Amino acid sequence: MKKILISTVAVSALLLTVSCKTDFDRDVSSVVVTSGNADFKNYIALGNSLTAGYRDGTLYSDGQNESYPSMIAKQMQLAGGGAFKQPMMPNNVGGFTNLFNASGGTSFYGKLTLKVVDGALSPVPSAPGADLDNVTAGRPYNNMGVPGARVSHLLAPGYGNPAGLMTTPKTANPYFVRFASSTTTSVIADFIQQQPTFFSLWIGSNDALLYALAGGDSTIEPLTPPTEFATYYNLLISQIATTNAKGVIANIPSVTSIPSLTTIPYNPLTVAVLGQGSVEAGNANIDALNAQLYGPLNQILTTLGAGDRIKPLSKTAANPLLLKDESIADLGAQITLVAANSGNPTLVALAPYLGATYGQARQAKAGDLVPLTTKSAIGSNATLPPTVPTSLAARGIAYPFEDKYVLTSTEVAEVNSAITAYNQTIKAAADAKGYAFVDANAKMVQLNATSGIQFDGVKYTATFVTGGSFSLDGVHPTGRGYAILANEFIKAINNKYGSTLPFVNVNTYSGVTFP
Template sequence: MKKIIISTFAVSALLLTTGCNNDFDTDVKDIAVTKGDADFSKYIALGNSLTSGYRDGALYSSGQNESYPSMIAMQMSLAGGGAFKQPLMPNDVGGFNNLPGFSGKLTLQLVNGSVSPVPSAPAAALDNVSAGAPYQNMGVPGAKSYHLVAPGYGSQAGLLTGTANPYFVRFASSATTSVLADAMAQKPTFFSLWIGNNDVLLYATNGGTNSQTVGGVTTYTTATVQTGNTNPATYKSNDISDPNVVAGSIKGVLDGLKSVGTTKGVIANIPYVTSVPYFTTVPYNPLTPTTLGANLATLNASLYGPLKQALTAFGAGDRINLLSSTTSNPVLIKDVSLTDLSAQLTAALTPSLGLPTATAFGQIFGQARQSTKEDYILLTSSSVIGTTAPGAPAPVNVYGVSYPLQNQHVLTKTEAAYVKTAIDAYNGSIRSLADTYGLAFVDANAKMVDLNGQSGISFDGVKYTAKFVTGGAFSLDGVHLTGRGYAIVANEFIKSINGKYKSTLPQVNPNGYSGVKFP
């Protein structure tokens, strides 16, 4: 219950092959390589962590070397493509040891008989590689759509105020420039743009919350869906961006590139974030009768039964059911969208559980319910379920069992609906902009849906899915891809480029790139 356990059987599944349809069916590898109507002599890639080659929870050099833009550039070199430089990290671990919150990459390690992802210590301080500029891979981990057009996003001083990004600080041409301005200065002949994920992803991966740490204590507040607010300066870090802000920012990038003569390129839409392993690995109902053991009957008698009875009296009996002794049970969660019954439950339940009357019992269960299939338990919550909730009174102090997983641990069905609505709006605008500006379009959302399907996708007999660790496509952070996953993305870009510009760039072989490394 306290960690992600990867069995030997699951590891061996990586070696199995399958007879699924092969995505090389539309490849042009046997045709002479040509540029078609495009000019690949100076290609740049704009985007966020997915563009940079980020994986395993960090940006590190070997991961950058397997970024999808570097793969595309390699194929473009066969059709007149020029140099493609990346702002490589100084080591193969990543992280910044002089900045809080930037650990090194996750690695699988054998701990107490189980294999689990463990973060590495950050390997070096924040460096500056601007002397080697310009760089053609301009992917900036953590960047939202509006960050690409924000002056000062690469300012060292801005790190203290939260207006800058250390990954752009590393290679920005000046403290006042923007990502777009540095891209325009290169006057590229071709570009790729994949941005907008973080405008909704950070909300989702943080369970619809914003966090603040003061004096070593972290507090969480509900993140906001910024519909109707087109001033990003007022957004908190994990808020969902207004669709007009995303569309306007992307249009600003396209207009800026067009102003320097860059009119040909490829743009991708945003995948449904709930199709990645970060949201699909931990089941909503992990509490088995075996796991609960003798506590099951006690929990029903002392907590679940009285709680359901009280909630029924207040018209909310559907929030809780008795634990089953024959099937797996859902975890308890806090759902901030529910009517808060704190006062009512404090009065009704404190005596029945034998807790002191002064205990704010209702604060624990006022918005509690059992999870459903429409909720997403976050990957990181696997280390929380079954542990003791700090400060909670016994016997209601076991996370997910007798104490609700808090808002930051779960993306509820209400929050997931906000996420989907935003992505649909973003994608509608991205498709429209691709058509308006005459650009190649990549339906990245459809490809991620394919990966998340039961059959997955296949290359030369090797099957790839969105299953955590054993699926081969996603790295250990459950959000970003492996080298093989990025190769799958690269091929989608290549196919779209060929289709739009009549080029014949060959696809890459995902099987030739790295996947999850086992100890």
């Protein structure tokens, strides 16, 4: 059988042509696969959902079987590596039926699948597959990826205590509850207990990602300060170093360039959208909104020197969403005063509401990012005072989206600045300890390029659904996306430790499934 091997010093003479974005499929079956100066007998993978094989909005068995650590482990087994056990989910759907959120519904749905909704293909969550189970009896597990974990969580005692799932705030994670060795242990303690001979570590994305997906609302998910990130990350590395295992660590991709934040445009309000498919109805709605809200607000804001915040809606161009931006000056009091003295009975009556609601309102602009999850909220009804027309209740259209629905350009800059600092910490740790290093951020840049990444004639990009590399949640890779990442880890391992682990064949893994 043909083997796929990446370029190393040992086999460089065998490879005649190389493309920087194309993996190799040259037959090198005569080359002996070796471990170099690494020891793969007990490989343990540390990380979050990306390590666990999470995709399509949940963790399920097919995704776990195509996790990048399991792919790497199979190649390691060709060079003396041992068995690689994962805490497998009990079904191929995922989710937990018995974990509830504040409104009484489950917080953990089953996997997303593509279905036809209102004439278009849309990802739809499945019902959760089963109650939260416990697989402690099958320990130890080589894949210790814990979906949702931040860096600090890997160090936290009790992160696998079921009682912590009921506290406010929660102090435990159901995915670690499933396989933690005790209720008092930490992820890193269970890792050290296994005495790995080799490890991979990919952690830190959630320290920025969760904040970004929450629209920059720190009351929902905070952005970890870079100094705090460095403290926790370096402490984690120091704990890993006590095992004397060799390993590979990866940095954090730009979370603001993933499909979950780049697919929905900042200006989705076309005539068709505002008329729910009817151009005539859309034009009528635009006329009404301009008369009742956009026109008067523009006039008021113009007198205050802020007329660019809100402009009348267009019938010929796509219109931006309406949002609240907490980084701009609050003109609420001035809006109330101008409206109250306008002489317009409608504005006089609405004056207090206009000031309270639109003081920091503006239309979205290029550079603002709209999470995929916000799509279903566009046009949803906000709660209004009884004196305010219900026509002004549509979120993102007449009522400004709250902070959690849109990541503003200011917040985007904040996230990217934090990730830059995080990645400096990660690279410094890799250099200081002599670990192999994966520049996952650079790979994300390649995926976002028009040319994408080529593997054996197949092109992969970061385009949602059709790009092939991201699953239906727009955050986590498909099986093929994980294979691309596995090859990056393998490349780094070979280059650092002189091993000759072969690449995995990206195209043999799964992509997006269409109905």
